[in-house]
Amino acid sequence: MMFAPAPFLLKDASVSQVMTQVCLALIPGIAAYAWLVGPAILVQLVIASLTAVAAEAAMLKLRGKPLAMFLSDGSAIVTAWLIALTFPPLAPWWLVVTGTLFAIVIAKHLYGGLGQNPFNPAMVAFAACIVSFPALMSQWPSVGLQMPLLDQLNVILGLAPRVDALSGATPLDAMKTALKLGEGQIDIAHLLANQDIYGNFAGRGWEWVATGYLLGGLWLWRRKLVTWHAPVAFLAAMVLVSGALWLYQPASFASPVFHLLSGGTMLGAFFIITDPVSGCTTPRGKLIFGFSAGLLAYIIRVFGGYPDGVAFAVLLMNLSAPLIDQLTQPRIFGMKGRQS
């Protein structure tokens, strides 16, 4: 006599479905990205994916886990894509490979693999690489750089010299540097109006990549793969603190719209702080997690030494997530308004 426990009916759901949908949700952002910088980003996505799958397979084998079941869950691909999207698109191939290996081997499998990692693997990779290779991690292609695929490939593979055109900064970084150099003489309105690097709202072109992420994120929310709590709290914190400083001194602080559409804000809000493994899980916990991450990200990107603050903000909050969860357990059915 066979034994199978109830329920006998199961919803059609699996980890690979979840991960596939996350990848699908990244596509609008990736499309805008590819339109902006050319096929280089696609090359990076491929490099990162291949590395991630190979590292995942090797680690699963070492740990004696079933290969097919875990390779098909798609979690390594999500990590790989997030790494490719947060690293400079023309970064040398080995930088992306190093980051991906670090994420899969150290941040994921050494902590126990799928579902066990206390830190977001992609953000660990970003943090490790920006600390180890600050110059390479800060080289972003200049605006309007049009290079054919072959040239981009040569740059990525290290077959061509890393020309000046590659050594731009991100719009966020550029603004910080300009404001510092300007010693209060330069105001933001002037910068935005006169520098090529800025578009209508934020970095030229980058604003549309961010919008792509926003669209994908909203789709994830519609599909109920993420709840509104963490993204809304994250964006709200960003708007509140940037808005307050912008109203106080518009010349030295960029507007909330600029911050929402710059750097990793949108990617972070919908794809990184919503990572359930390393983030908070209770509704109130997610609000606290998102809000604090938004606040920290702003502080680090505006007052800190790194071009963006999302990665460090997320890692810091990953540390606090278990405690926040413990302190924000929701009241259960029948216990609302009662002493527990």
Added chain:
Amino acid sequence: MLNKLFKFYGGVKPPSNKTLSNALPIVQAPLPSRLVVPLHQSIGGMPRPVVQAGERVLKGQLIGQADGWLSAAVHAPTSGTVLEVAMHVRPHVSGLDSLCVVIEPDGQDEWIAHGPPDIATMSPADICNYLQQHGVVGLGGAGFPTHGKLTATPAVPMAELIINAAECEPYITCDDLLMRERADDIVRGIAVFRDMLKPQSVIIGVEDNKPEAIAAMRAAVDAQNEAFSVVAVPTLYPAGGAKQLIRVLTGKEVPGSMRSTADMGVQVFNVGTAYAAWRAIGHGEPLISRIVTLTGNVRQAHNVEALIGTPMNELLQLAQPHPDTDGIIMGGPMMGFLVPNESAPIVKTSNCLIAHSERLFPPKAPEMPCIRCGACARACPHELQPFELYWHARAKDFGKTQQYNIFDCIECGCCSFVCPSRIPLVQYFRFAKSEIWAREREKKAADEAKTRFEFKQFREEREKAEKAEKLAKAAAAQAAKKAAEAAAAAAAAGDAPDAPPADKAPDVAVDPAQAAKKAAIEAAMARAKAQREAAQVKNTDDLTPEQAKAMADIEARRQQAGIAEPATTTETKPE
């Protein structure tokens, strides 16, 4: 409708598959070849068998006498001969046996004399007793004796009487068909409950996927001029959970720890229970049959009225199961279980038999690690955090599972249903619960043993003290008596210059405490000696004649050699 509906958190929408079995009317199942009627069919005491093998029984005749207040009688479902009263497999996930009365039907289906009681002359206690004697128990699933829920709590006035006709589990349609076909008797049964509990309102909750049943119930309520409201509740599993239905209909949340909903002024009965109660009160028929849905991997799914005790595999044949059927699920696909033995009988709580096949219920994909996506927490109607419970249950950290309210889990299966990692969460929770129960039982047993031991020690101390006190008193009395005698003797002998007894006597009289002590010591020594002797005697008990002779020879030789112990030790007597 003036009823405002509320929402409960979570819930899932599995495919209902009810149309499979709700198109055909209820069919009377034919008499089976053999009926196996378990005596224990309700929560509470195990009814005592009152028939013996070989005895002829009539339909409706008592075969199991209720044992205690929380227990319900069991009756013969048809006329026939009792083959045996013996252990048979019961329809339980454990597959364990329980005491059953096996009846071979004689085909005449001859009723015992029965008829409706004169309810007007009966007190509420009489009615409770009557329902208990007629074996009426909750037919919704738990099988709680109905009379146990009809005693109003004096402290809390009854606000709502709720009739649970939600039938939220997929596949099951027995309540649906019962309402469509027998709404009048149901409404009369509800009226009996209403008269006993005197609630402010009576609400019949039906999921809105049963429009025919709702219409039939409304018509019956109107025809009988009752003020019951028949409320369509949104179809969302598990709306038929008692606490969920109470929430939807009244907005009240009954905490998981509160067993009795009566404490919150709400009482809930299954619709089938109301029908069974009326069959008893209105017709004098004990609960000997029930409506069972036969569905799943079958050619003709439908509902049957089956006698309690009908073997499941025999009953399922009526629906013509497909050849690839590989098991029977009793209950719904969300909370039911595959019966370990398909010849197990239908009992009072068997609402549905689903023919299981891999085509219908594909084997589950292997379990993946939890990714903490929280889908389970969003589905849990009791607002628990199943992934946290899972984490701690898996680590066997049962204290933590209790901290995360594992006993509020109703095992509805919503969490397992939605889990993308295919983790059988409910299984983990059942495991944790049974481990906690086992540990609590062990702890209780250990505590009881400790209490027993401590009491024994206390009792021995007390007895010792009492004995010593008694001896001391006796010694003091003795001494006083001796002193008095000595004094009398002295007085009689005149002034004797040298009278040692007179010296001794005041000594004792002056210091009774010392005398008591001395007496206690002497008593203890006497006891020790008695014990020693008893022990010695034991060694030489039950000797064979040869041994006794050998011993006597040895004694003789020792005495000759002059090393024999003195035959008697000097005894320390008070005088």
